[in-house]
Amino acid sequence: MFFKPPSEDLIELQGEYFFPIIGLSILIACVASYTALAMNERAQKNSFFHQKFWLVLASIAMGFGIWSMHFVGMSAFSLPIGMHYDRFLTIASILPAMIASFLAFYIANRPHKVFWLYLVAGVVMGLGISVMHYVGMAAMKMDAIFVYDSWLFIASVIIAIIVSFVALFIFSALQRYMENRFIKLMTAIIMGLAVSSMHYTGMMAISFYVSPDHAYTSTTAHEVKLSFLIISVTVGMAILLSVLLLSTLVDRYVKFRTNYYDTLxxxxxxxxxxxxxTNVAGRQTLAIWHLHDMEKVNRENGYHFGDEVLQHIAELMNGSKPVQADLFRIEGNRFAFLAKGAEHEVSFHTAMEKIAQTLRQPFVSQDKEIILPAVCAWLPASQQNETSNIYSNVLAVLNSPSLQYKFDIILYDPAIHTYTFEREIASDIERAMMEDELYLVYQPKVNGKTYEVMGVETLLRWQHPVYGMLSPAVFIPILEQNNRMLDVTDWIIERTCRQLAEWGNEGQTVGQVAINIPGQYITSSRLLKVLKRAVADYKLEPQQLELEITETSFVKTIEEAIRAVGVFRQEGFSVALDDFGTGVSSLSYLKRIPISTLKIDKSFVDEVPASAKDSSIIQAIIALGSSLDLSIVFEGVETEEQSQFLASTCKQPIIQGYYFAKPMIASELIEWGQRFKQR
Known part of the structure; x- marks a missing residue:
């Protein structure tokens, strides 16, 4: 008797709705939809967990929300008859909603979206909601006969499909904006209303009948059961959503640990x-332990054994670490101790001596006795003239040709170490350019609102045959002091233009490519000649290049720099003022400098939005840049909170930093770009 009209001797029952519970059911559907969208958003980002893991969580949240909404909605409807639920059908009814939600999200996340895909996803989602509803209705066992109005039954299914289609279409079309909480909330409300509208239309389609001699029951016991059901479903929903939201926090924590901590x-x-x-103010004491012959240990005993040795040494150093110091593993065979201030230098040095004494003693791993030669280089805070050189100075000790690994603790001596290391680096640069020890990496710049890749910045790297991977913070100042950066900059310009031409021949586009120009090179006529020749040789347009010039270089030679930048702009090159905010004395000259872009220094981005002062400074710089019609690039963006703040504060924020991508070689950049477009 599913659609068959009842016999005339039956009496139709009229039920009543309790509207606060109706509101609760709609709220549950919207909250579940919002959580599902949040889980799906995690699937679009680089994550420790696989994309399908987040899609499964999204479908569980959505499916459980549909299921909870149904039974809480049923609890809002009361009849004067006995009723209970079939446990098997009640539990089984959740599966269609979860499966349909997974398929709908999976289809909506496909990289190549066409109209029929949205239609299929809407049909799948709508049918899932409908099947869940009517299986849930079949789970009701009561002392009454219920039949459906065929037209309203069909209408309820159509409504579910149409509203699901609209919600998924909006969700997919606005997916790039889903980090905006307001847009995500509006989409969740539409999806929640899709579920609710289907349910209550389906309830309109049903009629309940009893025989004339039926003994009516009190609704008190029914209300008690319904109250228990409402509380159970609501508490269960809250627990599930808490677990799902906790998984997002876990993923962020895992990502943070992966980026900032050594896995071994x-x-x-x-x-x-x-x-x-770089971020801690004031002078710091630094010591670096270098473990010698680690490659020999790995070669003779295997990498698993070598890992155990490193873990043992890490535990040893951590156990002897000075209270005021932090311990880092900065390379495969190097550990660094860093402490702020000069008041604990004696205890710091004592701790290093204790570590040296312990390392001199053999230790046993896998029944093998090991003594690993080592040396420690250190520089106390009290003996520093320039805080910016602390790392390069300690590195100079470790790179000294006369260094011996006899567990000594060697104090940096500028008369012995600096000259030797700096002279070697300066003399090696010619060979590095010829033998491709130098290479370029590229870091994307992304529009924080539209997620369009606006361009990349070219960055220099040096894989030295003796010293390994040298940090640019170490070798660039040395090259500048020895007047070698002009030749290196010419090399960078030529290689960048060559790479741009190769990308063009392959049909790849990366947007405008930025190149850092040393301050002393700005006013040289040689720079313009090199740029024009490289552009002509590789058949490029000047607009494809942007010259990044630091603000401090303008401060030193402001009048000449303004004239030089004007010439670059006339030739068609864009010019960005890098590290803006670090040379505030140039602020009065800003309106005279014909630049096209402001790059906000990372130091201003690090503490937003937590720091009200930094947030206010950022807003002031944005207002200044906007009034001058300049593009604004934010450097060093590493967290979602920073990205969202900048996107909400700036009209067209261009974001550069690890939040979107690290610097990559050319092939990695193209692969990243393809994945980024799909997501």
Whole structure:
């Protein structure tokens, strides 16, 4: 008797709705939809977990929300008859909603979207909601006969499909904006209304009948059961959503640990070390332990054994670490201790001596006795003239040709170490350019609102045959002091233009490519000649290049720099003022400098939006740049909170930093770009 009209001797029952519970059911559907969208958003980003993991969580949230909304909505409807639920059908009814949600999200996330895909996704989602509803209705066992109005039954299914289609279409079309909480909330409300509208249309389609002699029951017991059901479903929903939201926090934590911590030892890594080295104000004491012959240990005993040795040494150093110091693993065979201030230098040196004494003693791993030669280079805060050179100075000790690995603790001596290391680096640069020890990496710049890749910045790297990967913070100042950066800049310009031409021949586009120009090179007529020749040789347009010039260089030679930049702009090159905010004395000249872009220094971005002062400074710079009609690039953006703040504060924010991508070689950049477009 599913659609068959009842016999005339039956009496139709009229139920009542309790509207606060109706509101609760709609709220549950909207909250579940919002959580599902949040899970799906995680699937679009680089994550420790696989994309399908987040899609499964999204479908669980959406399916459980549909299921909870149905039974809470049923609880809002009361009849004077006995009723209970079939446990098997009640539990089974959740599966269609979860499966349909997964398929709908999977289809909506396909990289190549066409109209019929949205239609299929809407049909799948709508049918899933409908099947869940009517299986849930079949789970009701009561002392009554219920039949459906065929037209309203069909209408409820059509409504579910149409509203699901509209919600998924909006979701897919606005997917790039889903980090905006307002847009995500509006989409969730539409999806929640899709579920609710289907349910209550389906309820309109049903009629309940009993025989004339039916004994009516009190609704008190029914209300008690319904209250228990409402509380159970609501509490269960809250627990599930909490678990799902917790998984997002876990993913962010895992991502943070992956970026900033060494996976083998669990210690902060080089990236965290460099961040603390540059961001902490004041002088710091630095010591670096270099373990010798690690390659020999790996070669003779295997890498698993070598890993155990490193873990043992990491535990040893961590156990002897000075209280005021932080320990980092900055390279495969190097550990660094970094402490702020000069008041604990004696205890710091004592701790290093204790580590040296312990390392001199053999230790056993896998029944093998090991003594690993090592040396420690250190520079106390009290003996520093320039805080910016602390790392390069300690590195100079470790790179000294006369260094011996006899567990000594060697104090940096500028008369011995600096000249030798700097002279070697300066003399090696010619060979490095010829033998491709130098190479370029590219870091994308992304529009924070539209997620369009606006361009890339070219960055220099040096894989030295003796010293390994040299940090630009180490070798660039040395090259500048020895007047070698002009030749290196010419090399960078030529290689960048060559790469742009190769990308063009392959049909690849990366947007405008930025090149850093040394301050002393700005006013040289040689620079313009090199640029024009490279552009002509590789058949490029000047607009494809942007010259990044630091603000401090303008401060030193402001009048000449303004004239030089004007010439570059006349030739068609864009010019960006890099590290804006670090040379505030040039602020009065800003209106005279014919630049096209402001690059906000990372130091202003690090603490937003948590720091009200930094946030206010950022807003002031944005207002200044906008009034001058300049593009604004934010450097060093590393968190979602920073990205969202900048996107909400700036009209067209261009974001550069690890939040979107690290610097990559050319092939990695193209692969990243293809994945980024799909997501």
């Amino acid at each position: 030892t669990g210690l902060p890594n080089r990236r965290q070390f460099e961040k603390q080295l």
